[in-house]
Amino acid sequence: MANTYTLISSVTAGSGGAASMEFTSIPATYTDLVVLLSVRSTNSGTDAQLRININGTGVGTNHSIRLIQGDGSSVASSTSTTGWIVGGMNGGTSTANTFTSLQVYFPNYTGSTNKSYSVDSTMERNFATGTYAELSAVLYSNTSVISSLSFTTPSANLAEYSTAYLYGISNA
Amino acid sequence: MASTYEKIATTTLGSAGTITFSSIPATYTDLRVILNGKNATASDYIVVRFNGDTGTNYSGTNLSGNGTSVSSYTESNGTKGYWGNYALGSSTTILTLWTMDIFSYAGSTYKTVLCSTSNNLGATGEVLRTVGLYRSTNAITTILILNDGSTNFAVGTTATLYGIKAA
Numbered sequence: 001m002a003n004t005y006t007l008i009s010s011v012t013a014g015s016g017g018a019a020s021m022e023f024t025s026i027p028a029t030y031t032d033l034v035v036l037l038s039v040r041s042t043n044s045g046t047d048a049q050l051r052i053n054i055n056g057t058g059v060g061t062n063h064s065i066r067l068i069q070g071d072g073s074s075v076a077s078s079t080s081t082t083g084w085i086v087g088g089m090n091g092g093t094s095t096a097n098t099f100t101s102l103q104v105y106f107p108n109y110t111g112s113t114n115k116s117y118s119v120d121s122t123m124e125r126n127f128a129t130g131t132y133a134e135l136s137a138v139l140y141s142n143t144s145v146i147s148s149l150s151f152t153t154p155s156a157n158l159a160e161y162s163t164a165y166l167y168g169i170s171n172a
Numbered sequence: 173m174a175s176t177y178e179k180i181a182t183t184t185l186g187s188a189g190t191i192t193f194s195s196i197p198a199t200y201t202d203l204r205v206i207l208n209g210k211n212a213t214a215s216d217y218i219v220v221r222f223n224g225d226t227g228t229n230y231s232g233t234n235l236s237g238n239g240t241s242v243s244s245y246t247e248s249n250g251t252k253g254y255w256g257n258y259a260l261g262s263s264t265t266i267l268t269l270w271t272m273d274i275f276s277y278a279g280s281t282y283k284t285v286l287c288s289t290s291n292n293l294g295a296t297g298e299v300l301r302t303v304g305l306y307r308s309t310n311a312i313t314t315i316l317i318l319n320d321g322s323t324n325f326a327v328g329t330t331a332t333l334y335g336i337k338a339a
Contacts, residue, residue, distance in 0.1 A: 004175075004177055005177035032206065032208075064294050065292070066238070066297045066298070066299055067239075068236070075237075076237075076242060077239055077240060077299070078237075078239060079240075105290075108330070113265050113267055116266055116267055116268065116269055116290060117269065117290070118288060135237075135288075137290035137291055137298070138290070139292040139294050141294065169177075169334075170179070171182040171330075172179075
């Protein structure tokens, strides 16, 4: 039986980090896409934003997130329609060697409907505060086929050893 | 390399209805269902039954957030698993992503599931995670996915059942 969970491409940030981690020319031959990220920023803070760019254009106000976040003592839900953030991650001054893990799942990425996707992330760094688990439902109100994905962090790089793996899942 | 994640069956509804996977082989370690769709007429709960069992053998606990507030709910001794929240009504072009992982589905212990609902309508919506328990020692051979209020999934709703092998 054919394998239905296939690695399409992977990216690892080299020395000095990478300004972005990109997947281009994503084939339209799968049903769903999964991106598994292990990332950290080189910024000067303990936290950083992880941003997404779909099909080479800023997602802008067509992109909204609805999430649950638990930090070990409380849980909250919030929503954002301000742009392209897909989650938080460890900043450059966070505990050394800690990376944030995220799973991004895009169902029916070649379909003609708006793109709904999910993001599950954990940022655990042995801090008394500021660590959390986050579950997000994301809506990208665009009916185009997803053919490229790019992940960035503002005014910094994705740190060395950050990785991103893109898998295609087929139900054919 | 051996294939460890395989499609068992897939269904795309040609008319409004429910989704059934039957004759599921016992040759995998875990099962995963990916559903991408919406409701035919109105928002409704996504519920699950295994092996045609209508006994009070289902329970679950969930955590949900709607962008403003969070809540948690638990249900015991249900006749079906309330393991997913609203699929969307037919007036929207936005689809719900619902996933269900069933662990050791062919084993002789009770069955645990982990479900995820991602339902963002832009102005409204919800994030939901549910842990469920099916109190049966029988292997799961049939999965029925339906809406609690018998409202049916809409045409075009797609569900795929994957088998995951540990060996």
